[in-house]
Every structure is written in C-alpha cells, then in structure tokens.
Amino acid sequence: MTNLTLKQFRYFExxxxxxxxxxxxxxxxxxxxxxxxxxxxxxxxxxxxxxERGARQVLLTSFGEEFARRVRDILRSVDELEDxxxxxxxxxxxxxxxxxxxxxxxxxxxxxxxxxxxxxxGLDVHVRETxxxxxxxxxxxxxxxxxxxxxxxxxxxxxxxxxxxxxFVLVRPSEDEGKPVPNRKTLREMRLLLLEExxxxxxxxxxxxxxxxxxxxxxxxxxxxxxxxxxxxxGIGVTLIPEIAVAVETRSAPVSVARFxxxxxxxxxxxxxxxxxxxxxxxxxxxxxxxxxxxxxxxxHAAA
Numbered sequence: 001m002t003n004l005t006l007k008q009f010r011y012f013e014x015x016x017x018x019x020x021x022x023x024x025x026x027x028x029x030x031x032x033x034x035x036x037x038x039x040x041x042x043x044x045x046x047x048x049x050x051x052e053r054g055a056r057q058v059l060l061t062s063f064g065e066e067f068a069r070r071v072r073d074i075l076r077s078v079d080e081l082e083d084x085x086x087x088x089x090x091x092x093x094x095x096x097x098x099x100x101x102x103x104x105x106x107x108x109x110x111x112x113x114x115x116x117x118x119x120x121x122g123l124d125v126h127v128r129e130t131x132x133x134x135x136x137x138x139x140x141x142x143x144x145x146x147x148x149x150x151x152x153x154x155x156x157x158x159x160x161x162x163x164x165x166x167x168f169v170l171v172r173p174s175e176d177e178g179k180p181v182p183n184r185k186t187l188r189e190m191r192l193l194l195l196e197e198x199x200x201x202x203x204x205x206x207x208x209x210x211x212x213x214x215x216x217x218x219x220x221x222x223x224x225x226x227x228x229x230x231x232x233x234x235g236i237g238v239t240l241i242p243e244i245a246v247a248v249e250t251r252s253a254p255v256s257v258a259r260f261x262x263x264x265x266x267x268x269x270x271x272x273x274x275x276x277x278x279x280x281x282x283x284x285x286x287x288x289x290x291x292x293x294x295x296x297x298x299x300x301h302a303a304a
Contacts (some may be wrong), residue, residue: 006078007044009071011035012050016068019057076142080278087166096286099128099135099147103201103225104269108148109171112293119289131198139274146283148290150200151270158272159280161287164294166243168205168265170258171232177256191237193228196221201267205240208265221229230252242267242296269294 015024015035025032043050051066060068082094096116100109105127112126128135128144135147136155151160161188170181182190195202202221222228225251228239233253241249250257273280273286 003045004042006075008038009075011038012042013068013071013075015039015051015058016060016064016071019059023060070084072141079142080276094122095124095126097126097128097143098143099130099138099149101132101135101147101149101200102129103195103199103242104148105129107248108290108293108297111297112290115289115293116286132200133198136272139272142274145277146271146273146286147281148269148271150204151268151272153272155272157275159275160270160272160279161284162268163287163291165266165268168240168242168261168267169210169246170238170260171229171241171250171253172238172256172258173232173235174254174256176238181260183257183261187238193231193237193239194221195228196223197227200243204265204267208240225249229255240265244297274290 011024011028011030014027015021018024018027021032021036025035028035039050046067048063049061050067051058052061094138109127113127116125117123128138132149132153134146135149136153136158138144139147140157148163151162170187172179188211192205192209194205224229225241225245229241229249230253231237233241233255244256271283271290273283277283
C-alpha cells in the first residue's frame with residue numbers, strides 16, 4: 001500500500017459522498033475516465049473492492065464504509081494542518097469555506113463577501129448554502145471551516161458565537177394593509193405558507209404559532225422565501241419572513257408587511273466552528289465582520 005496518495009483519498013471521498021462517478025468527477029474537476037482510473041488503481045493497491053458498481057449509482061462495500069470513515073479522518077487532519085499553517089501567518093489567506101443557511105445567505109453574503117475580501121486580499125472564499133443539518137455534518141467532517149446558522153445548536157464539539165437577533169414579520173396580501181395583526185391563535189386558523197421540511201426557519205415559525213409538524217402537513221410548502229412571498233402576493237395565503245429578508249423579498253411583490261405585538265417571534269443568528277479548529281482566533285475575527293455586515297444592512301434598510 002505504499003502507493004496510496006492524498007489525491008486518491010480526495011477522489012474516493014467525493015465518490016463515496018456523491019455515489020455517482022459523473023458528479024464526483026465534476027466535484028473534483030477531472031474527467032470521469034480519470035476518476036474511474038484513480039479509483040481502480042486505489043482498489044488494486046488495497047487488494048479489495050471499495051464500491052459496488054450499479055447501472056446508475058455506486059454503493060460502498062462494507063470494507064469501503066470503514067475505509068471512508070478512516071479517509072475522512074485523514075483528510076480532516078490534513079486540512080487542519082493547512083489551517084494551522086494559515087493561522088501561524090497571523091492573517092487569513094488561501095481558502096475559507098463558509099456554510100450559510102438559505103434564509104440568511106442571499107441577504108447577508110453580498111455585503112459580507114465584499115468586506116472579507118477587502119480586509120483579506122489573499123482570501124479565497126468558498127460558500128456553501130444549505131440547511132442546518134447538512135452544514136453541521138459537513139463542518140464535523142472537515143468539509144467546511146465555519147457556518148452561519150440560527151442558534152442555539154448545543155453541539156458539544158462546536159463553538160457557538162451569537163452575532164445578531166432579528167424579529168420575524170408577517171407578510172400578507174396588499175389588500176390586508178391596515179387590518180389588525182393576528183395573534184398566534186388567529187394565525188393558526190389562516191392559510192400559512194412555510195418553507196419545506198429541513199429548514200430551521202420552518203420549525204421556528206411553527207413554534208411561534210404553537211403548531212406541530214403533523215398539523216403543518218396540510219399547509220403549502222416552498223423551497224425559498226422568494227417563493228413564499230410571491231405566493232402571498234398571488235393571494236394564496238400569508239407567511240412569516242425574517243427582517244433581514246424584507247427589503248429584498250418585498251421589493252417586487254405587492255404585499256403588506258406587519259409586525260407582531262410582543263412577544264414577537266425572533267431568532268438569533270451566529271457562527272459555529274469546530275473547537276479543534278486551528279483557525280479559531282481568525283474565525284472569531286470573522287464573526288465580528290459578520291456582525292458589522294448585519295448592522296450595516298439594518299442601517300441601510302432603515303434609511304431606505
């Protein structure tokens with residue numbers, strides 16, 4: 001096994017994660033035949049099959065599953081060595097992999113990325129937008145350096161830093177402008193539009209309305225806040241969106257925005273990273289950039 005390489009490990013990890021040669025080749029920026037050859041060479045060096053190859057997908061063998069766990073540990077350690085070298089330079093350079101939940105990413109990222117690249121000329125920011133459970137999984141596996149999510153998570157192996165709090169607002173059809181704002185009980189009786197399952201914002205909205213998932217199955221779901229607001233403008237129902245999204249999502253939709261009476265529904269947004277990350281000090285500095293970016297957005301929206 002003296003011929004095993006980190007490059008083979010990265011190709012193997014991509015194929016194990018994606019279960020498809022074409023998608024894994026794209027993720028690794030190589031051709032599919034080249035990826036197939038690398039995997040074949042790896043299996044020959046190991047003397048055992050790593051994958052069960054099917055017509056449309058590939059599955060890990062039992063040996064492949066154990067091998068995948070070890071490879072991910074190795075790759076995470078290698079990435080942390082690179083991070084350690086970056087931390088020793090006392091400034092952020094090279095690649096920074098940030099995960100962001102979909103109900104924050106479109107609104108915060110334009111301001112945030114601009115500030116990060118302005119302050120760190122040698123920084124190459126890679127953004128991953130997906131739901132919280134996937135962000136946590138990818139962070140724990142070393143595929144992300146940090147993530148911006150709704151807190152708290154209470155994961156013992158992760159550092160959590162609260163950045164800002166924001167209220168949720170009610171979005172109704174424009175003809176409802178001026179009508180009394182419904183309370184929680186009244187809201188449960190309305191046609192409430194929500195994000196699809198998997199989004200933490202969905203769970204937070206249900207919690208405010210004192211509704212459980214089984215009750216929400218009869219409601220209409222969408223994959224983005226943009227779709228929810230457009231559905232409201234078409235008169236299909238009402239929805240909740242976070243303050244950070246109001247300016248963007250209501251710009252081109254004829255809807256009415258109203259604020260709830262206290263206690264208002266709200267959430268806390270923060271940053272998380274592994275407690276073992278060599279970049280912890282730099283990530284704490286970045287968290288301040290995120291905080292200032294959110295404050296700049298609030299001031300900008302207030303002045304508009």
